[in-house]
Amino acid sequence: MAISSNLCEPDYTFLIFKCVDFPSVFCVNTVIKAYACSYAPEKAVFFYFEMLKNGFLPNSFSFPPLLSVCAKMRSLNLGHKCHGQVVKNGVDGILEVQNSLLHLYASCGLLTSVRQILVDMPVKDSVSWNTIMDGFIRADELDMAQKLFDAMPQRNVISWNIMMTAFLDLGKPGNGLKLFREMVKSGFKPNETSMVNVLSACGRSARLKEGKSVHRALIKDFENHSVIVGTSLIDMYSKCGRLDAAQFVFERMPVKNLVSWNAMILGHCIHGNPQDGLNLYREMLSRSSSSSKQFKSSDQNRIVPDEITFIGVLLACAREGRLTEGRSYFTQMVEAFGLKPNFAHYWCMANILDRADHREEAIELLRNLPFSEDASPEILFLARLFGSCRFEGNVVLGEQLAKHLIEQDPQNFSCFALLVNLYAVAGKWEEVSVTKEMMKEKGIKRNPGCGLKDMNEIVHQMVVPELRDRRIVGL
Structure with a gap:
């Protein structure tokens, strides 16, 4: 029986039992791997435990894809269950399984578990060392990762x-x-x-x-x-x-995808002539139908703009001071393409409004940013701080609010990042250095998935060009 690992339909169980009276270990392992590589990888774990109820006896090849799914999901609950199965079935001494366990716990930031597995491994290969090194990097322990890299036997x-x-x-x-x-x-x-x-x-x-x-x-x-x-x-x-x-x-380029178009559009809009970027955007659209329904077609030859495309377009409008076009593109993004604006889009619009002498409207826009799942409270607060600093020059108020947050949560990296970015936007470089030194002394480190990166990129381009040289906000 042959089952393609590229299958995307979820009902693999039906396919197996339709073909054979009882699936072989190879057959079940193939389905587990197919699920692990699918759009719903968590189903690999659920499928595995369902097959156990039907008498399935796993082997060492069953577990690497399962543990990979748990690492991808960063689910310690499922990871511990699968680890228990590894031990129960006596395959915890197999190198490939041990490497998968290393990857699981490194992905979840549990370096203590990583070290314990490492101690119990009589043999280590390059995958083992790479996984451990990556674990230190994920835990923001670059110095340890560097030392490990320097000492790696292979x-x-x-x-x-x-x-x-x-x-x-x-x-x-x-x-x-x-x-x-x-x-x-x-x-x-x-x-x-x-x-x-x-x-x-x-x-x-x-x-x-x-x-x-x-x-x-x-x-x-x-x-x-x-x-x-x-x-x-x-x-x-x-x-x-x-x-x-x-x-x-x-x-x-013989083949171009959306990322290629975005790179060229943003290149023109940020580093070159904004008009060239807008022209290229229109050229990209001309390759698709003008109908929004057809834009959403599954035709792989169509290039449909995404959120990044519109960051470039709005940046171009901000640089050129094109208020009417900026409003039009913002509306097009939402209504024609069904895209949800994020902080970067609102920040660009605020700069467009400010360039057109609509400062009060720019301030109001940033003060009333809608809350979304991809925007943390810190991001929204920072937007308002930037709005206050950029458009009103009220650095003192922003400083007081940021310090209040630090008092409430003195170990929160994001709160310190707010203060550093506020000082950077205001050009108060001595305060930036003092704050960063304070963070170092207190052992304040970056939170996984902090979410400030995209916003900082916009700040680099739109607020204070000297930041490009100082590289301050890259905490």
Whole structure:
């Protein structure tokens, strides 16, 4: 019996029992893996326990996909149940299962459990070491991850990529570039992920010369590079101010997806001529029907704008002071494409209004941001602080409110981040340094999924351009 792991329909149980009187272990494991890779991975766990009731006897191949699902969901409850099954079935000494357990507990931030499993492992491979290193990074223990990386008995290209990605995520592109050079010097051949990382690092640190060198290497060693690599080239050239080179890459990409279009549109809107970005947006729409119903078609050839597209479009309107067009695009986003505005869109609209001498309306817009599931109370509060600082110059009030939050929750990273960003927007760099030093002394670290990144990107572009050089808000 053959069951494709690409199946997306949920009723796998029916398919199995329709084909055989009782499914083999291989058959059940295939279904578990198919569920784990589907749009509803949690069903892999439920299916497994349902099959146990029918007499299923699992083997070591049953558990890696199950544990992967628990890690993806960050569900310790399900993870502990599956771990119990691992022990009950006597496969807790199998390397692949142990690596999956490491991944589970590292994803959930339980480094104590990771260390315990590590102690009990007589044999470790590169997957084991990479998983542990990634666990330290997830727990914001970059120094420990670096020490582990330096002491690893064996590395592979994934090991290097994990560390490079960590440096990029923490706003240290220079460290990422240095690591890439060490990787090449050590004789490791970079893969596409490595190239994407180094291109991102070049773009973020505006190192055009090095970015060009990477591009030449791509032409030589990756003749048919992916859409992701092509998009990274567009992003790198845009951030380095070479929109002509970014456009050259874009026009010669044999396949473009929405991410590619967004990269080029944002490149023009943020780093180049805003009008070119708006023209490209219209060109993208011209490739689809003007009917909103047809925009939502499943036709893979259609490129339908998303929330990121409209951030670029609204940024262009803000830079050009186009109030009428800005309002029109905002309405189009909501009504024609059914997209829900987030903080970045409202922030762009507030800047459009301010540029058009509608300051009171801009302030009112930020003061009355609608609450949404993807916007934490900290985000909404920070929006109002920024509105107060940016449009009214009332830094004192914002400072008092932020300090009040810190008094209420002295270990909350977000509360300190509010204060740092407020000072940064006001250009009070000495206060920024003092606050960050205070955070270091108190051991205040980033909360997983803090949610400030997207907002900071908008602040970089729209409020105080000098932030691009100071890199202060990248906590």
